Amino acid sequence: MRPRENEQARPITDFLMEDHRRLEMLLQSAVAHADHVDQGAYAQFRAGLLRHIGMEEKILLPAAQRLRGGEPLLIASKLRLDHGAIATLLIPTPTVAIIAMIRGILKDHNTIEEGPGGLYETCDELAGSEAAKLLAKIQAAPEVTVLPHSDTPTVMNTLHRVLERAGYTFREDEI
Ligand SMILES: [Fe+2]
Numbered sequence: 773m774r775p776r777e778n779e780q781a782r783p784i785t786d787f788l789m790e791d792h793r794r795l796e797m798l799l800q801s802a803v804a805h806a807d808h809v810d811q812g813a814y815a816q817f818r819a820g821l822l823r824h825i826g827m828e829e830k831i832l833l834p835a836a837q838r839l840r841g842g843e844p845l846l847i848a849s850k851l852r853l854d855h856g857a858i859a860t861l862l863i864p865t866p867t868v869a870i871i872a873m874i875r876g877i878l879k880d881h882n883t884i885e886e887g888p889g890g891l892y893e894t895c896d897e898l899a900g901s902e903a904a905k906l907l908a909k910i911q912a913a914p915e916v917t918v919l920p921h922s923d924t925p926t927v928m929n930t931l932h933r934v935l936e937r938a939g940y941t942f943r944e945d946e947i
């Protein structure tokens with residue numbers, strides 16, 4: 773989306789919002805068939821979302837903190853807990869319950885990032901004339917090495933713990 777004439781450019785917001793939409797479409801196509809998860813689409817979604825989280829965790833949040841003289845954003849800790857929960861949900865084989873959980877978390881999480889006064893708008897404002905440079909760094913974020921799915925009891929215990937710490941409850945049997 774291009775900004776209108778009298779609107780301020782917001783390169784970081786535009787780029788990362790578009791990435792959210794792209795990832796939503798991938799997840800949508802992964803669950804397009806009621807009886808199975810499309811593994812190809814899910815694999816693209818998983819790799820894309822891990823890279824997106826990496827952009828925010830390793831580039832955007834640290835840049836925001838630096839631009840605020842070392843003071844982290846108030847929403848940073850909540851966003852980091854969500855990222856941990858989402859990344860952990862991407863480890864096991866995707867089930868209906870896991871996908872529903874990811875979707876639920878992402879819905880509110882993305883709203884916090886995209887909304888007025890949210891992470892992206894704040895970062896565009898903080899970066900000001902440096903926004904294009906920051907965007908270039910974000911765009912250069914490396915692909916993430918994605919490990920095979922794992923469903924061991926240790927993974928599932930970790931999943932429950934990480935979700936709980938982030939304020940979510942995972943009920944495999946409810947869906
Ligand atoms: Fe995020």
Ligand SMILES: [Fe+2]
Nearest residue numbers: 788824828885
């Ligand atoms: Fe995001």
